[in-house]
Amino acid sequence: MECDRRATFVHGVYDAARNVNTELANVADWLPLTVILNGERFSMNRGTIEGYCRTLNMRNGLLTRTVHWRSPSGERATLIFERFASLAQPHLLCLRCRVCPEFEGTIEFRTGIEGHTDNLGVTHFNWVDQGVRDSTAFLRTRTRQSNIEIAYALQALLTSGKETERAYWDAECTPWIVVKAYAKPHEEIILDKRVTLYTSREVPADKVVLIAVDSLHTAPEWDAALEENEKAWNHDWERTDVLIEGDNDAQRALRFNIFELLIAAPRHDARVSIGAKTLSGFGYRGHVFWDTEIFMLPPFTLTYPDIARNLLEYRYGTLEGARQKARSNGFEGAQFAWESADTGEEVTPTWIPDTHDRVKLVRIWTGEIEIHISADIAYAVHQYWLATGDDKWMIEKGAELILDTAKFWGSRAEYNAKADRYEYNNVIGPDEYHDHVNNNAYTNEMARWNLRTAFEVLDWLRKVAPGQADSLISKLDLTPTRLAHWADVIEKMYVPMLESGLIEQFDGYFALKDVDLKSLDPRVHSAQHILGIDGVNKTQIIKQPDVLMLLFLLRNQYSDEIIRINYDYYTPRTDHAHGSSLGPAIQSIMACEVGEPVQAYTEFWRAARADLYDVRGNAGDGIHGASAGGVWQSVILGFAGLHISNEGWTMNSRLPHDWRRLAFKFFYHNSQVSVDLPLASAPSAVEPELATEGDRV
C-alpha cells in the first residue's frame, strides 16, 4: 500500500540529482511527534480509535486533529494535535499537542526534526551539523548539487503540566527532544513544539544556524504566534475573500481554491514563483509553467498586486535563462522555458520512460516547441500594468520583459514568400493533444499581440522615461531595421480563419477526423488515453480551449459573433472532463460570454471541485494551481463579468441561477473597489463556514 507522502517545500530550494532534472527538494520533516501514554505508544494503528476529527480552518490555516483513543491496555485519553505555518512569521512553524488522559500516569513526548527526507526516493540533502544551544536543538543540512544550506531550530516545552524529565537525542541528521510529564486524570498536558527554518537563500550560509536559533528564542509562544498569524490571515482574507450566497458548496470550494493560492504565494521573495502544483506535492517537480501567469496571476493582480509583482519579477530575474534558451535555438531575445526552476533554464524533461516497454522512451516536446509561454508572460505583465498602473515597475522591469519577448517573436517568425505572410511552424498550442502543428492561431495571434504591445510600450516609454527607453533600445539592440521587421511581422502574420469567422486551430485542423466525443462515453479516461497519443492527434478532439483561450485573452479584438461561432464549434470537441485541468474554468468564462449559464456553471463547478473532491484522482501529486486561479477567474471575470482594458474596468454580471449574492473586492490603480451583487430576492447574508477537511498546511 502507498504510504502518505508528507513533504515540506520551501520556495526556491531547488536541487538536481542522479537521473532527475532540477526539482523542488523535500526539506526536513518538522512534524515527527511520538506520544507515549503510561508506556504505551499512541498510534492510529494501535488500540481503539473511539473518535476522530480533522479540520482545516481556512480562516487561519490551522489544522486540528482530535482523537479519542483507548490504548491496547484499556487506558483512555483525548489527544488534540494543532499546527500551522505562520503567515506572519514565515520562518516559524508551530505544533501543539494536547493530551487529556482519563488515567494517572506518565505522558512522554518525543519530537524531532527528520533530516532524512527524499523526493519519491531521490535524496537531495547532506548532513552538515547539529547540536543543542540553550535548550534549542538545531540541524543544518545542505542540498547536494545546488549547495543551499538550511538550518532548523527546535524547541519543545510543556505549557500545561510539569516536566519531570527531559532528554536530547543527538542522532545524526535527526535530532530529537524528549519531554516527560506526570498527569492526573482529566489534567490536560500541553506540549508546544516550535521550529524555525532559514536557508542560505535569505541569510548568509555561515549564519543559518545562528539566525534560526536566535529567531526561535525571540519568537512568540503558541497563543501569541497564533494570534499574529490570524491577524495576517485576516488581512489577506479581507482583500481576497469572495462571498457567494445561495450556494454553500460553491462558496466553500471557491474559498478552498483561494486558500490554496494564498498559502503558495511568495510574499517576501521576488526570485521565486508558484509551481504548477503550488507547494503541495511532488507533481511537476515544483516547475513553473504558463499556469502561473495566465491562470494564477489574475487573482493576485487584482487583489494582491504585491504578490503579482513578485511573481512577474521572478520572470525578470530569469531573463538570462530565457535569452540563453533563445540563443541556443538560434533565436534572439527572450524565449522563456516551458518549465522553469531556479535559473530560468529549460527543465522540461526531454524523454520519459515508457512504462510498457523498457527500450521505448516517450519524447516530451513541450520544452522545445510549446513556445507561446513567452507571449503569455508578456501578456501577464501588461495586464498587471493595466490593473495596477504601476508605471514605476513597468519602466524598470516590465517593459524589458515585453520588449525582449517581442524580440524573440520577431526572430522566430518564418516568412512564407509564396503567400507573402509570416508563420510560426512546428509548435504546440495550449491544446497538447496536437503537437508539431503549423500556424496555431493562439500562438500566432498572441505573438502578434506581443509585438504590437512592444511598440505601444516603447512609445510610452519614450515619453515617460526617455533615458530608460534609450537604455533598453541600446541593451536590446532595437534598431530601426529590427522594429521595421516587427511591423512587417505584425502586418503579415498569418492566422487561419474561415470567412464565417471560424478560426482554424492550426493548419489542417479542419481536415482531421471529426470524432464525436460522446461516442467514447461512458469513460473515465482522457481521449488521449483511450485513442493513444497518435490516435487523438489525428482527430479534432482537443484537450482544452485553444482558440477559445485566445478569444478569452484578447476578448476586445473579437466580435460577439466570432465568439459565438467559435464557441459552438470548439465546445463539443473539447475533452472537458478528462482533458486538461486548465480547461474548465476558461470554458466557463466563455460560456458566460455567449450567455450559456448552465454550461458556465457546470464547467465552473468541474474546476472548483477538482482538488477538494479529488475528482481527477491525482490531487495527491499536488493542488492544480492553474485550476484554482481559473476558478477565481470564472467567478470574477466570468459570472461577475469584470473586464480590465486600456480604458479602465467594466462589469457585466451574469450570476448562476441559485446565487443570491456575490461580493468581493479588487484593486484598480491602487484603489480598492468593493463589489456587491445582490439579487432582489436575497435574504440576509449568513456567512458560510470556512472550515473544511483536508490535511494541507
Add this chain to the structure above:
Amino acid sequence: MECDRRATFVHGVYDAARNVNTELANVADWLPLTVILNGERFSMNRGTIEGYCRTLNMRNGLLTRTVHWRSPSGERATLIFERFASLAQPHLLCLRCRVCPEFEGTIEFRTGIEGHTDNLGVTHFNWVDQGVRDSTAFLRTRTRQSNIEIAYALQALLTSGKETERAYWDAECTPWIVVKAYAKPHEEIILDKRVTLYTSREVPADKVVLIAVDSLHTAPEWDAALEENEKAWNHDWERTDVLIEGDNDAQRALRFNIFELLIAAPRHDARVSIGAKTLSGFGYRGHVFWDTEIFMLPPFTLTYPDIARNLLEYRYGTLEGARQKARSNGFEGAQFAWESADTGEEVTPTWIPDTHDRVKLVRIWTGEIEIHISADIAYAVHQYWLATGDDKWMIEKGAELILDTAKFWGSRAEYNAKADRYEYNNVIGPDEYHDHVNNNAYTNEMARWNLRTAFEVLDWLRKVAPGQADSLISKLDLTPTRLAHWADVIEKMYVPMLESGLIEQFDGYFALKDVDLKSLDPRVHSAQHILGIDGVNKTQIIKQPDVLMLLFLLRNQYSDEIIRINYDYYTPRTDHAHGSSLGPAIQSIMACEVGEPVQAYTEFWRAARADLYDVRGNAGDGIHGASAGGVWQSVILGFAGLHISNEGWTMNSRLPHDWRRLAFKFFYHNSQVSVDLPLASAPSAVEPELATEGDRV
C-alpha cells in the same frame, strides 16, 4: 568535495526505484560510532591527529585504524577501531573501539544503526519498526519495490571499564545506544558493538526481528567471534592461497585480488551471484555480467567448487528470465541477460543521458545484441563439470543450462542461402569498441561450441541418466528436427579466417582504418574517449582481446601457429592500458602461450594492481571483479600453465624471471592437488606479509 561513499551491500537485496533499473540496495549503515572524550567529540577533522595507521589484515578480514589524538582543549588519547564481518557467522558484524586516555574523565560512546541510506541519492527503504528488547536495539526496514524485509539487532557493551550510564535513543529509523564510562589516565576502555542482520530472503518476513535479536543474544563475544572468524579464514586461505617467492609486490597484489573474490563469494545462497563490482561499490548497480562466469568463476571452480556451483546455480535459477528474454526477441531457449539482477530479466540500461546535451541520449546496445554471454555461461558450466566431475549437478541442472542455451543459438542462427552458411549478424563481441557487427568470430565459434557440447552432454545424459534425458528432451522440446538443425548449424557455421590462419574479428574488420595506437601516445584516456564512439568504431583498435579471448577459451581447437599469428596481429591493436579492465589478464595468458614472458608479466601486473593502486582511477565505483579473477587465471593458467580438458589436467609452467617459487593447490575431481614450482636457485621460503592498506570490509 566528494564525501566518502560508505555502503553495505547484501547479496540478493535488489530494489528498483524512480528512473533507476533494479540495483543492489545500500542497506542500513551499521558503522556509526561517535566517541566523546570528556565532553569533546572525537573527529578526524578536529583537534590534532598525532599519529594514524590503517591496516587491513587479509588473513582474517580485520580492519584496524589507530589514531593518536589531541583534542582541541589539549587532552590526549589513543583510539583503536577494529571491525570485521564474520566469515564464520555471515549474519554477524563486529566493531570494537578501544580508547586509552591520557587524562581522567568521561568517555562517551554513541553508536547506532543508520537506516537512512541511499544509492547515490536514490532511496530504497521504508521504515517498518524498531525498538529495544533485553538491552538489544533493533530496526526493521523494507525495500520499497521488491518488499524485502531486513532486521538489524544491535548491542553495545563495555568489555573493559565500568559503565556509568546508558541510554537508548529511539529516533525513527536510526536507533542509537549511548554508553558512558569514567576513565583514569592510561586505563583502556573498550566498547564492543555487535550487529546481526537478517533478511526475509532467508527467514520468514514476520520473524526477521525475532531471529536477528535472538541470534545476537547467542552470538559469541568479540574474542570468540574473532577466533571463529579466523578459523573460517584459515580454512579458506588453506585452499585458495597462492604463494609467490621472489616478487613481494606481486605476492601482495595477488592475495589482495583473491581476498576481494573471497569476501564477495556467496557461500550460503545459490540464488545470487557476484556483480561486476563485487559487493564493493555502486558501479554497475550490483548487476551480474559474463565477468562472473568467464573471469571470476575459474578460481572458484578449481579451489572452491561449492562456491562455483552456487554461482552457476544462480543462472539455473534465472533460466525463466532468460527464456522470457529469448521469447520476447522472437527466439527459443535461454538467452541470458547481459546484465542480470534478481530475476534474470534484462536490466541493462537502454538509454543513458548524454552529459553534454540534455536532449541527446546515448543508446546502450549491449542488453540487446551482446549475445555471447549465453555461450559463456554454458562454457563455465562445462568447465565446472570437467574440473569437478560433479555428474550429479550436471544431470540435475548443468545439462539443462547447456541444452537450453544451445536451443537459443539454434534459433538465433541466420541461414545465408547464397553462401550456404549460418551467421550471427548484428552483435557485439567482447571488444565493445565495435557494435552492430556481423559474424563476430568469438560469438560464432562459441555458439558452435555450445551446440556441439549440447550434443555431447545429451549423449552422455542418455547413457548415465536416461530418465532425466527424456525429461529434458520433452521439457525443452528437443525434437529430431531441432537436433538436425543444430547439426546443420554446427557444420555450416561461418567463422571468418584468412588462409594464413588469421581470424577476422568480424566481417569487414580488416578493411577498417589501421591506426597505430602509439600515434595516440602519450595519453591517459581510452582510444574510445579520444576518437569518440563512432571514431574508434571505424578503426581496428580494440578494447580488449576478442579473437585472442576465443583462442584462450577454446585453446585445444587451435594450433600454436594460429595462436602466434593472431597474437602478433591483435596485440598491437589492443588498448591494453585504457581499454577494458578485462583484457590484460587474458593478454598475459596468451603471451605465456606464445612465449613472451615480458609482455606476460607486464599485462599480469597491469591487472594485478588495478584496484590496489587504483590505476584506472575508478576503484571508488567498486573492485574490478573480472580483473581480480583474471589475475588468478594469469598466474595459474598462464604462468603455471594449468590446463583442464576432457582428458584431465596438464601443467606447463613458464614463470616470470624473478619468481623463485610458485605454490598453490587446486581441486580436480574432489581431490586436492598441491603444486609447488620451486626454481633450482630458490632460497628458503619466507612467507610475505598479508597485511596491506585499504578500507574494504
